[in-house]
Amino acid sequence: MNGHQEDARLREHDGLGREHDGLGHGPDGLGREHDGLGRGRDGLGYGPDELGRRPDGAAWRADVLTIFPSMFPGPLGESLAGKALASGIWNLTATDIRDFGLGRHRSVDDTPFGGGAGMVMRPDVLDAAIASVADERPLIVLTPRGVPLTQKRVAELSAGPGVILLCGRFEGIDQRVIEARNAEEISIGDYILSGGEIAALALLDAAVRLLPGVMGAMESADEESFSSPLLEYPHYTRPAVWADRAVPETLTSGNHQAIAAWRRDQAKNLTKIRRPDLYNQFVASGAQAP
Secondary structure (H helix, E strand, O other): OOHHHHHHHHOEEOOOOOEEOOOOOOEOOOOOEEOOOOOEEOOOOOOOOOOOOOOOOOOEEEEEEEOOHHHOOHHHHOHHHHHHHHHOOEEEEEEEHHHHOEOOOOEOEEOOOOOOOOOEEOHHHHHHHHHOOOOOOOEEEEEEEEEEOOHHHHHHHHHOOEEEEEEOOOOEEOHHHHHHOOOEEEEOOOOOOOOOHHHHHHHHHHHHOOOOOOOOOHHHHHOOOOOOOOOOOOOOOOOOEEOOEEOOHHHHOOOHHHHHHHHHHHHHHHHHHHOHHHHHHHHHHOOOOO
16 A cells, blocks of 8 residues: 555545545534535534434445545535435545645646647556545546446446546546546547536436435436437426416316327427437337337
């Protein structure tokens, strides 16, 4: 075990999974914990509480490896995901890759072999970071060259024990550590981000909302876009007339069979116009719209 690994394993974590040590990043005189940014939490905070809730294996566990751990939980600390985090349905740990960096400056990258612009994240540094959290959970690298993330894959991840997410930066990650660790490369879209952190947030949000107890009504999730072969139909609520625009009469008719048919037709039409690739798959599969 190298010095970086030993140091990282000796550190404690607050409820957000951020590490704190003897530098003052821990409980204050009132028993409230605070991270290195001075943000506090009490008995209502995120993570295991004093009553011992969230026993080992009970929570869906997410580990994020990043050089910017303060980006987490970010928006995942709010709304449904935040409530689930606070109640122990899932657990989030953000580990700073620089804890495993080299030298006085904790370097995590170096120049690319073969030349070219930018820097590449070192395999030895990343492997040490991965080793500190590795277990049976899948290791996922967020990268624009990855396989597109689908609702099917999200559901599979949500049904498992959790995920380990590696967030790349700079020009990318040394291919050798991806292969050695049998990492799964996933993309959230055909565009370039500054790093993998925002992609990690998106993947986690998609998975966490499918965990039991997070959403109020699972039938709501079942009817969403990508949960079926088609995009979701349009939604309407009160007032019945707004800005001279009325709600479609079918939806106010009380005829549930007609409403279901209207929604199926809308879903098919929207998918055909906006996502012909999905519509062609739907037609070829012979599936029936929900």
